[in-house]
Amino acid sequence: MMLDRVAGNAAAMEAVKAALAQGRLSHSVLLLGEEGAGAGFCARCLAADWLYPEGGAAAEAVVRGEGAECLSVRAENKSNTISVDQVRRVRREVYNTALSAKGRAVIFYAAHRMQAEAANALLKVLEEPPAGVLFLLTATTPAAVLPTIRSRCAAVQLSALPEEECAAFVERARARCKDAGFLSAVYGGRIGCVLRCIDDPSRRAVLDDALAAARCAAESDGYRLAALLAGYEKRKADALTLLDDLRAVCGAVVRGEQAAGLTAAQAAAAAREAGWAMGLLQANVNDKLVFSCLAARLCR
Template sequence: MSTTLGMLGRLAGNHALKEDLTTALRSGRLPHSILLVGEPGCGAGFAARCLGADYLYPQGGAHAEAVLRGQDSECLTIRGEGASGQIKVERIRDAREKIQHSALSADAAGRVLFIYGAQNLNGASANAMLKIMEEPPEGVLFLLTASSAAAVLPTIRSRCAAYTVAPVPEAECAAALRAALPQIDDRQAADLAFLYEGHIGSALAVMNDPAVKAARAAARDLCRQAEVRDTYRAAALLAKYEKDREGAARLLVQTRTAASAALRRPGFDGLSAPAAARLARAAGDAAKAMAGNANLRLTLTLLAAAATAQDP
C-alpha cells in the first residue's frame, strides 16, 4: 500500500484519480457526494471502499481494513435487488433513518453511505435519495458507483462530483492478479488480463466466485461447440439454463468476453475468428432478447442454432 495515498493506494492504475481524491480529502475539499463510474470489473466498488476507508479512518488500521471488506459499522450499503437490480425506495428510507437517528462511533471521522449501481435508482428511490443529498447530515459521505454516468438519473448525477475508474494496462493487470492469486503462474495471469482487457475485478471474480467460474467454464464449452458447429451439444449445454435467468445472463457475459478475446487473438479458447464473430453475434442477440424479457427457453434454443450455423 502506498503510504502517501492511504487505502486508495491499493487501487491499481488510475493514478490521476487517486491523487485527485487524496488531495481533495486531505485538504478538506472532498465533495459530500461522489459518483465513481466504471465498467463492471474496473474496480469502482473497490475504489469507493478505499476512499470510504481513508475518509473514516485516515490513519488506517483494523477499522479501515474492515471498510474494504464491507464490514465496518460506520458504513451503510445499498445495492439493487432481484433480477431487475432495482434499488427500492424502502432501502433508501431505511438508510436515511439509520443516518439520522444512530450515533457515530468515537473512532470514526464520520459515516459513509455506499450506493452500488446508482443507475438502478428508480424515480421513487432517487427522489428519496435527493432528500438526503440536498441536506446532508453532518459528517456523512455519499459514495455512489455506476456502470455509466449517462445511465444515472440527472437529478442524482447533478448532485455528485463524478470520477471515472478505468481498466488498467494488461501488464499491470497481470501483476495485480499474480499478487492476489498466488496459485496462478505468469502465463495464466497474462491470459486473464488479456481476456478481461485489464478489468481486474472481472478476472478475480472468475477465479474466486463459484457462479462466475462456472459460467466461464460453460462459455468455454460453448466456444468449442461453436467452433465445430455441434448444434446438439450446444443446445444440451444451454438447456441447463432454461429456468435460470441469472445463470444464463452470466453465461452470456462470459461468452461475449471469450468471443471478443478470440477476435483480438484468433485461437484463444480454441475459437477461430469466423466462429468468434458468429458466436459474438449470436450471444449479443440473445442478450438483447433477454433484456426484452423474451422467452428464455426460445432465446437459448435460437442461440444454440445461431452459434453453430453454417457460414453463408
C-alpha cells in the first residue's frame, strides 16, 4: 500500500488502512498536522490506495500529484487563500463529468486557508456528496476548519517524527544530505519541511538567510541584518517563510541545538520578535517599516 510509505504515525496509519480494507472509510477525511508533518503526502497516498488498491503506475502517479483521477486544490491567489470559484470548479467537475470505474479523489490542501464563502460552498458538497468521490482535506489544527465541515469528516491526526527518527529517514531517502540531523532539529522532526529544504535550492537559501539573521542577532549587527531583510521587501510569502525559519532555528537552540552562535535566552527573545513581525506582515503592515523595526529590536 502507498500508505506504508508514510513515516511514523503508525497507529493512525493502521486505523486508516483498516477502514480502507473493510470498506468503511468516510467519504470525507480531514488530515491534521502542523506544516511539514506530512498531511499532504499522506492524503496523496490515501487517494492512491483508494483509487488503485492494486497499486501500479497509476497509483504512483497519484502519489506524485499527477493522477488524472485525483484533483488538487491549493491556495493560489495573492491572499494565499482558496477561493469560492475554486470550490465551484471542483463541484462542477465531480457532479457534471463522468467518473471512471475507479472513482475520483479530491484533495484540498491547507483547507484552513479557505475563504468563508469557499468553506460554505464545500460544506454543501459534503452534505450531499456525489457517489464515488473521496474528499481529502489537510489542515494544521481542527479549530482552523469550519466546525460544520469538521463534523462531516473523519479526522486523522498526524504528528512530527522524533528528531532522530526523522534524521534517520532523511539519511536513507536523501543519501547526499550531509546535515540531516541539523535540519531535523531545526524543523522539529517535520519531515516535509526537511525534504523541501534538501530538494529545493531556493527553499534552502531562505533557511540560510534565517541562519544569517540569527547570527546578526547574536552579534547585534543591526546594519547587516537590515541589509539582509531589505532583500525580502515586496516578497511577502518569502518573508513569512524567512521569519518562520528564524523561529524554527531559535526553537532548536532553545531545545539544545547549537546554531548561529545564539544563547538560549537570545533565541527565545528572537523567536518572539520574529513572531511579532510575522503578525504585522500578515496584517499587511508596510514590510519596509516592519523590517526596520525588527532589525532594531533583534539587535538592541
